[in-house]
Amino acid sequence: xxxxxxxxxxxxxxxxxxxxxxxxxxxxxxxxxxxxxxxxxxxxxxxxxxxxxxxxxxxxxxxxxxxxxxxxxxxxxxxxxxxxxxxxxxxxxxxxxxxxxxxxxxxxxxxxxxxxxxxxxxxxxxxxxxxxxxxxxxxxxxxxxxxxxxxxxxxxxxxxxxxxxxxxxxxxxxxxxxxxxxxxxxxxxxxxxxxxxxxxxxxxxxxxxxxxxxxxxxxxxxxxxxxxxxxxxxxxxxxx
Numbered sequence: 692x693x694x695x696x697x698x699x700x701x702x703x704x705x706x707x708x709x710x711x712x713x714x715x716x717x718x719x720x721x722x723x724x725x726x727x728x729x730x731x732x733x734x735x736x737x738x739x740x741x742x743x744x745x746x747x748x749x750x751x752x753x754x755x756x757x758x759x760x761x762x763x764x765x766x767x768x769x770x771x772x773x774x775x776x777x778x779x780x781x782x783x784x785x786x787x788x789x790x791x792x793x794x795x796x797x798x799x800x801x802x803x804x805x806x807x808x809x810x811x812x813x814x815x816x817x818x819x820x821x822x823x824x825x826x827x828x829x830x831x832x833x834x835x836x837x838x839x840x841x842x843x844x845x846x847x848x849x850x851x852x853x854x855x856x857x858x859x860x861x862x863x864x865x866x867x868x869x870x871x872x873x874x875x876x877x878x879x880x881x882x883x884x885x886x887x888x889x890x891x892x893x894x895x896x897x898x899x900x901x902x903x904x905x906x907x908x909x910x911x912x913x914x915x916x917x918x919x920x921x922x923x924x925x926x927x928x929x930x931x
Contacts, residue, residue, distance in 0.1 A: 801913040811906045816862035830875040842911040843884040848902035861886030
């Protein structure tokens with residue numbers, strides 16, 4: 692009986708002795724694997740975070756590029772519009788230069804025929820009866836002739852500011868032009884007006900009489916003759 696009981700005990704002891712190294716080996720293996728896996732997991736997490744940040748940076752960069760492209764497009768449109776306006780302005784300047792050259796060419800052919808001066812009361816742009824009579828006389832010299840222009844220049848005495856007198860003399864010149872257009876059917880395109888203020892006095896501004904003479908509008912009749920123009924054309928009043 693003793694022999695049979697001892698054998699199982701010995702076998703169990705031997706099994707424990709044999710199994711013990713196996714358990715130790717598995718534990719060592721798990722520890723070794725964990726030591727290698729844990730850094731890899733940490734590294735993987737770092738790479739994922741880096742990838743996420745890179746994705747955000749790329750998205751922001753793309754947005755910045757789109758914004759920059761939009762600003763460049765707007766700037767290009769503004770530059771194109773500015774160039775178009777500049778070209779248009781240059782075209783206007785060219786047209787104006789051609790008009791001035793044509794006007795200068797035509798004016799060179801005009802000669803002075805008569806000059807009439809009409810006077811105004813102090814601080815007034817209203818034509819007096821005497822002024823109207825002088826303008827009527829000048830208009831009778833024009834008749835139905837073509838190829839004429841009227842230069843109408845307004846002046847003032849020295850009383851008042853330059854700005855006020857410039858405006859006043861412009862009104863005086865306009866009163867003359869309006870009277871000639873309304874009462875004598877003179878085309879507006881044949882009359883050129885300007886207010887010259889205190890400039891070019893013809894008398895002493897320190898005397899009452901002198902100031903009265905300086906408050907005036909001078910009207911100059913200039914005509915030009917065209918060789919070969921017929922009498923019928925001159926009576927039509929049309930420009931040659």
